[in-house]
Amino acid sequence: MKECDTIKNKSYIPPAYIQIRDILVEKINTGELKSDNQLPSERELSETYKISRMTARNALTQLVDSGYAYRLKGKGTFVRFPKIERDFVRLSGFSQMLKSKGIKPSNKIVKSGIVVADKKIASLLETTMGTKVYEIVRIRYGNDIALALEYSYLPVNLFDNLLQYDFENDSLYKVIEENYNYKLKYSKQWIKIITLNKEESKLLNVKENTPAFLLESISYDMDEKVVESTLSLNIGDKTAFYTELWPSNI
Amino acid sequence: MKECDTIKNKSYIPPAYIQIRDILVEKINTGELKSDNQLPSERELSETYKISRMTARNALTQLVDSGYAYRLKGKGTFVRFPKIERDFVRLSGFSQMLKSKGIKPSNKIVKSGIVVADKKIASLLETTMGTKVYEIVRIRYGNDIALALEYSYLPVNLFDNLLQYDFENDSLYKVIEENYNYKLKYSKQWIKIITLNKEESKLLNVKENTPAFLLESISYDMDEKVVESTLSLNIGDKTAFYTELWPSNI
DNA sequence: TTTACCGCGTGGTATATACCAGCATACCAA
DNA sequence: TTGGTATGCTGGTATATACCACGCGGTAAA
Known part of the structure; x- marks a missing residue:
């Protein structure tokens, strides 16, 4: 049986788009990127991190889906912070x-x-x-x-x-x-x-x-x-x- | 200036993935596809409608994001109906x-x-x-x-x-x-x-x-x-x- | 001065392709 | 019977490429 990384063993490496996402989340949380600041464009991310544009786009989509960012066609992707709370009482308790x-x-x-x-x-x-x-x-x-x-x-x-x-x-x-x-x-x-x-x-x-x-x-x-x-x-x-x-x- | 289709003129044609999405939504609403029925797989959709797998995947992602379906890795994509209501009062009024x-x-x-x-x-x-x-x-x-x-x-x-x-x-x-x-x-x-x-x-x-x-x-x-x-x-x-x-x- | 257009950067859609990972089944060997 | 394996389906990730639609700012024409 092939070796298969899971969350449990330490060698787990998240997919590229998750890693990029987390880099951007970190920059938002530390304040390096502030509300309404423009995030790197999809093409820019793909060059910076040597990934395809689609992968960069996936990373940004994650941010948009979770309320950390919003897209404006023809302009760019921008930080939304504090992030929106769709769930008014979180599952976290x-x-x-x-x-x-x-x-x-x-x-x-x-x-x-x-x-x-x-x-x-x-x-x-x-x-x-x-x-x-x-x-x-x-x-x-x-x-x-x-x-x-x-x-x-x-x-x-x-x-x-x-x-x-x-x-x-x-x-x-x-x-x-x-x-x-x-x-x-x-x-x-x-x-x-x-x-x-x-x-x-x-x-x-x-x-x-x-x-x-x-x-x-x-x-x-x-x-x-x-x-x-x-x-x-x-x-x-x-x-x-x-x-x-x-x-x-x- | 180039001609540009908008919602306003009748010649507007939605993107392919929206059309496929709507076909599937229709099948769910009419009861042709019932709760927990398996939706066509991404590869199946791409063959049926002569679109790429990514476009088919986009269509299914739309359903998942709006609560109409859920994915199981290795198994397929399935209908969730009645769809979940994340918003307890809709913007529709x-x-x-x-x-x-x-x-x-x-x-x-x-x-x-x-x-x-x-x-x-x-x-x-x-x-x-x-x-x-x-x-x-x-x-x-x-x-x-x-x-x-x-x-x-x-x-x-x-x-x-x-x-x-x-x-x-x-x-x-x-x-x-x-x-x-x-x-x-x-x-x-x-x-x-x-x-x-x-x-x-x-x-x-x-x-x-x-x-x-x-x-x-x-x-x-x-x-x-x-x-x-x-x-x-x-x-x-x-x-x-x-x-x-x-x-x-x- | 004002208007129209063009170029450029952005996100949006779409194609084709490839390999990985999880699940189910059938099958074969111990 | 039991357990491994091979296969074939599924979704998940990733690459490379292309063209469209929109926003904006500069520039040339009216």
């Missing part, structure tokens, strides 16, 4: 989102344990009522101010001895990916409005009936299995979502 | 969104006229306080139930005699694109929570202090000019947003 805004995230566990799924939880985890699931209830803080109350549910059969981990300091996603080796592929999410009940408002230290966002999310791994589902109650006047909408071209 | 769900949209104009921009409106339209702007206030109905109260603002200097048009029946976007020839490029959007005041709740026929989504949006045309800004109050228990989040690859 709550902590990372706050960190990227310079806000100090912290958690407090309200309770954690194993419960049997009721109808609502069963439908979120795409399983049947009565299935055993982990329930982790946390309060999320930003700069020590309570922002959200989060209920996370995970199927017991996928996670052996999950509760041994410290979810006040370790991110749930990190534990799932590193300790159980589930690679998350995507998540579905719904945003609704509710008013906080007595218990919830007390935990979040706000008045009863305060309006809040209810975020329901379901996360899928590479095999399209549901690995986790979260209900997040975000205090209305401390939360806003931002997105940019681009017309579909089909 | 409110009416079209409801239509796509089989809900009958309708509007009622509350008022329309020219006002001078206060601080809030000026910042939304990226102009200065005191600038003259059109204000159009509408109630949005779905199946004759009031869903939202919408305040739209447009700079007077970009739209000559805008109020001649009938916004109870024509979409605002349609008028902008067809009568004034502004092609919308993208829009920014914020989602917040508010509670409806006396006047708003009366217009929407709900109790005072009902929680509602406040959608603030700014639309930009191809020259990155602000052409329109909208504040939309959507009744909380009649509205939800859905999105799928995919991790960024950079």
